[in-house]
Amino acid sequence: MGFSGFDIAIVVLVFLVIILLFKGIKTVPQGYNYTVERFGRYTKSLTPGLNIINPIFERVGAKMNMMEQVLDVPTQEIITRDNAIVAVDGVAFYQVLNAAQAAYQVAGLENAILNLTMTNIRTVMGSMDLDELLSNRDAINERLLRVVDEAAHPWGIKITRVEIKDINPPANLIESMGRQMMAERNKRAQILDAEGLKQSQILEAEGRKEAAFRDAEARERSAEAEARATQVVSEAIAKGDVQALNYFVALKYTEALTRIGSATNSKVVLMPMEASSLIGTLGGIGEIAREVFRSEGTAGAARQTARPPVVRPGEN
Structure with a gap:
């Protein structure tokens, strides 16, 4: 049995439809967009997934990567x-x-x-x-x-x-920049050294100032004490107390002999003729001290005797 012309036309038509369907189905991968052109003019964009276009009048124009x-x-x-x-x-x-x-x-x-x-x-x-x-x-x-x-x-x-x-x-510019950086660092190091020296000198000057102030204060207090002692001796002499004068002279004499004996270049100390008077003066000072202590002891005993008896509970 042979095919008629109509049957052949149907088969060809079906075959064309299948081809058009395959051409009209477009699969766009993820991360891409396709542009669609109709007669050379942009009409739309195809997004990722399955898309259908008219393959007779439309075609894919540009395939654009939408990823960064x-x-x-x-x-x-x-x-x-x-x-x-x-x-x-x-x-x-x-x-x-x-x-x-x-x-x-x-x-x-x-x-x-x-x-x-x-x-x-x-x-x-x-x-x-x-x-x-x-x-x-x-x-x-x-x-x-x-x-x-x-x-x-x-x-x-x-x-x-x-x-x-x-x-x-450039290489020559890098070399110049290196020399400039080195010079800048040396400059900063010199400035830091100068600042340190300045601070050291300031602190040293402050220390000398403080030491001088304290030495002057010590000398001032020593002079005040000396003046006070001289005033006390003068007042005692004015009142007729010769023993105070002897004590003052003996004290100064003893201090002078102490300084002479403590000198590093003195090996032999020659005592003057007045040494005997100094010893006598010291003995007089000792007698004065004993009399003072004896008088204070007598006065204390008298006070103890004059004190009223203590009556304890239960005694008549």
């Missing part, structure tokens, strides 16, 4: 504000937020981001001194991120991070 991506910024030479030439490289992170804008607003997305980042690195770092570049890397990264993200916003992407990896000044 990293872009390596190559090394370039930059002239700083103080005319120092440094080699700088970096890295940029970006993420596509709008697949249609990233696909149709700019041609060559990665190349556009790369050139935009390099240009802004030259602009930002060229307006700073070398010392600022080496010490304010965080501020540079923050400024670059703000500028580049604002410029790339119409492309439907988000610049998440811009990092400067290396800043390499």
Whole structure:
């Protein structure tokens, strides 16, 4: 039994329908978005999962990666504000937020981001001194991120991070910076030494001042005591007490002999003729002391005798 022309047409039609169905079913992997074009014009975006399009009038345009991506910024030479030439490289992170804008607003997305980042690195770092570049890397990264993200916003992407990896000044400049750092450290060390010497001298002067003050105070008190003793002896002499005068003279004589005997260069001490009078004076002082103690003992016994008897309980 042969097939008619109608049967062949049905088979061909079914076969075409199956092919169209396979072509119209689109599976989008996770992390990607596909753009759909109808007669070359963007119509919609396909999200991850199973999607169906009209394969006769529509086709997949761009397959955009929606995950965060990293872009390596190559090394370039930059002239700083103080005319120092440094080699700088970096890295940029970006993420596509709008697949249609990233696909149709700019041609060559990665190349556009790369050139935009390099240009802004030259602009930002060229307006700073070398010392600022080496010490304010965080501020540079923050400024670059703000500028580049604002410029790339119409492309439907988000610049998440811009990092400067290396800043390499020339070898002769590095050597000059090393000498400058060494000179600065030596300067600080000399300043610290001078401050320490200054403090030491101040403390030493304060110690001498305190010692001199205390010596003067001691001499003043000794002079006051000497004047007081002389006044007491003078008053005793005025009252006719010759023994006080003898005591004062004997005391001074004894102190003078003590200083003579304690001298390191004196081996033999020659006693003057007045030594006998000194001994007599000392004996007189001893007699005076015994009389004083004897009189005090007699007065104490008299007081003890004159004291009334103590009556204990139970005694008549």
